[in-house]
Amino acid sequence: MELSDHLFRREAGRMVATLTRIFGVQNLALAEDVVQDAFCRAVEVWKFRGVPENPSAWLMTTAKNRALDILRRERTARTFEPELARLLESESTLAPAVEELFAAEAIKDDQLRMMFSCCHPRLPEEAQVALVLHILCGFSVDEIASAFVSGHAAMEKRITRAKKTLAGSKKLFDIADADDFLARFPAVQRALYLLFNEGYHGASPESAVRAELCQESMRLAALLREHPLAATPSTSALAALMCLHAARLPARVDASGDLRSLFDQDRSRWDENLVAEGQRLLDLSAAGSELTEYHLEAAIAWVHATAQTADETNWEMIVSLYDKLMDIRPSPVVALNRAIAIAQRDGPQRGLEEIQAIANSDRLAKYPFYHAALGEFELRSGRREIARKHFREACALGRNPMERQFFEQRIRACDLLPGKP
Amino acid sequence: MSEFLFLYRSPAPQGSPEQLQKTMQKWTAWMKELGEKGHLKNEGHPLERTGKLVKGKQKTVTDGPFAEAKDAIGGYSIVEARDLAHAVELAKGCPTFETDGAVEVRPIRKMTM
Numbered sequence: 016m017e018l019s020d021h022l023f024r025r026e027a028g029r030m031v032a033t034l035t036r037i038f039g040v041q042n043l044a045l046a047e048d049v050v051q052d053a054f055c056r057a058v059e060v061w062k063f064r065g066v067p068e069n070p071s072a073w074l075m076t077t078a079k080n081r082a083l084d085i086l087r088r089e090r091t092a093r094t095f096e097p098e099l100a101r102l103l104e105s106e107s108t109l110a111p112a113v114e115e116l117f118a119a120e121a122i123k124d125d126q127l128r129m130m131f132s133c134c135h136p137r138l139p140e141e142a143q144v145a146l147v148l149h150i151l152c153g154f155s156v157d158e159i160a161s162a163f164v165s166g167h168a169a170m171e172k173r174i175t176r177a178k179k180t181l182a183g184s185k186k187l188f189d190i191a192d193a194d195d196f197l198a199r200f201p202a203v204q205r206a207l208y209l210l211f212n213e214g215y216h217g218a219s220p221e222s223a224v225r226a227e228l229c230q231e232s233m234r235l236a237a238l239l240r241e242h243p244l245a246a247t248p249s250t251s252a253l254a255a256l257m258c259l260h261a262a263r264l265p266a267r268v269d270a271s272g273d274l275r276s277l278f279d280q281d282r283s284r285w286d287e288n289l290v291a292e293g294q295r296l297l298d299l300s301a302a303g304s305e306l307t308e309y310h311l312e313a314a315i316a317w318v319h320a321t322a323q324t325a326d327e328t329n330w331e332m333i334v335s336l337y338d339k340l341m342d343i344r345p346s347p348v349v350a351l352n353r354a355i356a357i358a359q360r361d362g363p364q365r366g367l368e369e370i371q372a373i374a375n376s377d378r379l380a381k382y383p384f385y386h387a388a389l390g391e392f393e394l395r396s397g398r399r400e401i402a403r404k405h406f407r408e409a410c411a412l413g414r415n416p417m418e419r420q421f422f423e424q425r426i427r428a429c430d431l432l433p434g435k436p
Numbered sequence: 437m438s439e440f441l442f443l444y445r446s447p448a449p450q451g452s453p454e455q456l457q458k459t460m461q462k463w464t465a466w467m468k469e470l471g472e473k474g475h476l477k478n479e480g481h482p483l484e485r486t487g488k489l490v491k492g493k494q495k496t497v498t499d500g501p502f503a504e505a506k507d508a509i510g511g512y513s514i515v516e517a518r519d520l521a522h523a524v525e526l527a528k529g530c531p532t533f534e535t536d537g538a539v540e541v542r543p544i545r546k547m548t549m
Binding site for chain 2: 027153
């Protein structure tokens with residue numbers, strides 16, 4: 016029996032979610048210990064015996080038995096989940112209660128409960144995302160630090176603090192309370208969106224890491240879509256935008272390991288199945304009257320995904336979608352992307368004007384693709400010297416070797432290519 | 437062909453879930469290879485890291501582990517090889533060295549004189 020990739024990592028999230036439900040959120044650390052212990056047992060036993068027929072079930076059973084031991088042994092010394100305390104008091108109800116808590120459907124709800132708990136309003140967004148990755152996706156502090164190009168110490172501090180907030184929140188989020196659910200729901204969607212973005216646009220040089228972050232956010236979004244309260248049109252839109260962007264991932268880096276811009280990608284390498292799935296989800300998202308930023312971003316991604324070439328793209332539609340996005344959720348990055356679309360529609364000069372009109376453009380000063388966009392428009396306007404300066408600026412801000420190499424190639428293009436009018 | 441007892445001494449496994457999965461997969465791949473090449477007389481067993489020690493005329497019972505935790509025996513296998521040197525070569529392929537472990541290679545004595 017071969018293990019599927021990342022099985023341990025994924026099972027870690029499922030097991031911690033369920034054990035925390037049983038032990039109570041104040042015993043988060045205990046839940047994590049039990050999970051670690053289950054993995055150690057698996058490693059020691061499977062080394063000799065090979066991987067069992069159903070590795071997930073083996074791990075879950077090991078964690079369950081260990082949980083039962085702890086509940087029996089420490090029931091007087093520790094306070095466990097108050098809601099369950101009554102069931103856990105007597106031996107005759109303990110085992111069946113724990114058995115039920117480890118049922119597949121219960122584990123799904125536990126993951127959702129944990130997802131909502133991680134998006135605690137007292138935590139900043141980046142801490143929520145780190146916590147989701149750590150607890151629900153089984154990434155270690157080091158692995159998260161590398162994905163976010165952050166130092167180990169800084170990430171450890173962030174996660175330790177966030178866990179403290181979570182463990183101190185008295186109880187896990189109650190997903191059965193519809194009012195509470197809907198109040199926190201946007202924060203959860205936002206965290207998954209940011210998680211996906213980190214994978215897709217993030218600074219991590221290792222493409223494998225990025226693809227994993229995208230996959231994880233898609234897996235968690237699928238959990239949202241399975242819950243009646245969370246399966247809203249906006250969740251479909253969020254899932255659609257993930258699929259439609261993820262479809263382009265295989266072409267973002269070419270065979271020689273170079274970053275390719277949207278204008279320059281081999282579109283035959285886009286994942287057709289993901290495009291189809293994204294389109295299906297986008298159709299589902301159209302139910303109801305709600306129009307969210309996820310709808311608009313998914314629609315933009317859909318226009319790109321269905322265009323044969325960059326030139327044949329319906330830039331008119333993309334510009335109008337960005338206009339709406341600027342109304343709903345304005346940001347300098349959205350404004351920049353809108354300017355790029357306008358340049359495609361109306362020429363580089365108009366693009367430059369739009370960039371100059373961006374409010375708060377100082378917030379883009381450290382964003383390499385801001386300078387790269389200026390460089391492209393100047394180059395297309397035939398002003399090679401100015402273009403070169405912008406690309407050099409972008410290169411100096413490049414966050415990883417792949418980005419820097421991409422900008423260096425653009426600097427060389429200033430020498431080689433005649434600037435298009 | 438002679439038989440050898442491989443005693444795997446190592447600290448308890450540690451690391452992120454991803455690292456532990458990789459460690460485990462390296463081990464199963466190594467065991468599989470030994471088996472396919474006909475060297476694995478018996479894949480053996482993993483051992484719990486705790487136990488009891490019964491010792492002396494008084495038969496005093498004490499808790500294990502018996503050595504330092506990092507040298508604890510995590511399991512054993514029985515391997516067939518031409519001679520000790522060959523068995524040592526086979527042991528060198530064990531993934532345990534990546535995680536601070538050691539393999540003790542002990543020739544098994546035959547009953548024949």
